[in-house]
Amino acid sequence: MELQLRTMHPPRQRSFDDDFFFDLCQANEALKLERDAEGNIIFMPLTGTDTGNYNFEVAGELWNWNRRTKLGYAYDSSTGFKLPNSAVRSPDVAWVQKERIDSLSDEERRGFASICPDFVVEIRSASDDLNVLKDKMEEYRDNGVRLGWLIDRAGKQVFIYRQNGSIEIKQGETVTLSGEDVLPELTLTLLL
Numbered sequence: 001m002e003l004q005l006r007t008m009h010p011p012r013q014r015s016f017d018d019d020f021f022f023d024l025c026q027a028n029e030a031l032k033l034e035r036d037a038e039g040n041i042i043f044m045p046l047t048g049t050d051t052g053n054y055n056f057e058v059a060g061e062l063w064n065w066n067r068r069t070k071l072g073y074a075y076d077s078s079t080g081f082k083l084p085n086s087a088v089r090s091p092d093v094a095w096v097q098k099e100r101i102d103s104l105s106d107e108e109r110r111g112f113a114s115i116c117p118d119f120v121v122e123i124r125s126a127s128d129d130l131n132v133l134k135d136k137m138e139e140y141r142d143n144g145v146r147l148g149w150l151i152d153r154a155g156k157q158v159f160i161y162r163q164n165g166s167i168e169i170k171q172g173e174t175v176t177l178s179g180e181d182v183l184p185e186l187t188l189t190l191l192l
Contacts, residue, residue, distance in 0.1 A: 018082060018088075018111070018112065019111070021033075021035055021041075021088060021112075022080075022111045022112055024041075025080065031043060032044035032045075032046070032077070032078070032090065034080070034087070034088055034089055034090055035086075035087060035088040036087050037083075037085040037086055037087040037139070039086075044090070045125075045127045047123075047125040047127075048125060048126060051123060051125040051126070051153075054123060054151075054153070055077060055092050055093070055123050058092070058093055058121055058123065058151070058188070058190070059074070059076055059077075059092075059093045059121075061186075061188050062074050062093055062095060062119075062121075062183075062186070065179070065183065065185070065186045066095065069184070069185070070098070071097065071098055071183075071184075072095050072096050072097045072098045072100075072101070072118070073095065073096050073098065073101050074093070074094070074095050075091075075093070075094040075095070075096070075117070076092075076093065077090055077091065077092045077093070078090065079094060080112040081094065081112060081113060081115060081116060081117060082112045082113065082114045082115075083116050083139070083140075083143040083144075084114075084116060084143050084144065085139070085142070085143055087139065087143075088112050089136070089139070089140070091117065091120035091121060091122055091140070092120075092121050092122050092123045093120065093121035093123075094117035094119065094120050094121070095117060095118055095119040095120075095183065096115060096117050096118055097118050100115060100118070101113070101115070116140065116143040116144035116145055117140070117145060118144075118145065118146045118147070118182055119145065119146065119147045119148065119179070119182050119183055120137075120140050120145050120148045120149075121148070121149045121150075121151065122136060122137060122148070122149075122150050122151070123151045123153070124150070124151065124152045124153065124154060124155075126154075130152060130155070133150055133152075134150065134159065137150050137159065137161045138161070140161070141161050141162075141163065141165075145161070145163070146162075146163045146182045147160070147161070147162060147163070147179070147180055147182040147183070148160070148161035149161075149177060151190065151192070152192075153192045156171055156172060156173065156192045157169055157170065157171045157175075157192070158170045158171075158175050158177060158190070158192070160177070162180075172192065173191065173192060174189060174190065174191055174192070175189070175190050175192060176188070176189045176190075177189075177190065
């Protein structure tokens, strides 16, 4: 099967700006695209069935917690966020404090909001390079993420990234994670 990318040709006066990248993503909705801080477009492969289910389970736990607490907004892996460094990233799971999203205009929320999530989760799939994901987690933290979990099921470990610069590694078949002060009273027990 041949990949067919629908291209868009900007008018002469239009540059490859944020709006053009958003339009490119919308015109190719079957593809998952990210943009790094240097403006490079990154094609993200689809996950396998097992990883997709695992991702959904983690997202579901966050959704349930958020529905109960009403402290913010939870997002799935198809949501793009424009970080302060100009990268547009799409974490597997994300959460933003309610007041921060509510302060954005309707127009800002329709596109890739210029906001870094307070909490992110990246789940390593078979096609992911662990070092690339670690770099991505550092980028999130450098841009304002307060808490992040990098779940590496193949290595049976979870890397916990905190705003203070610390990284904690939990290992084992079963790992219990806390939302700490970012997601109060959220506790997840994960089978790795």
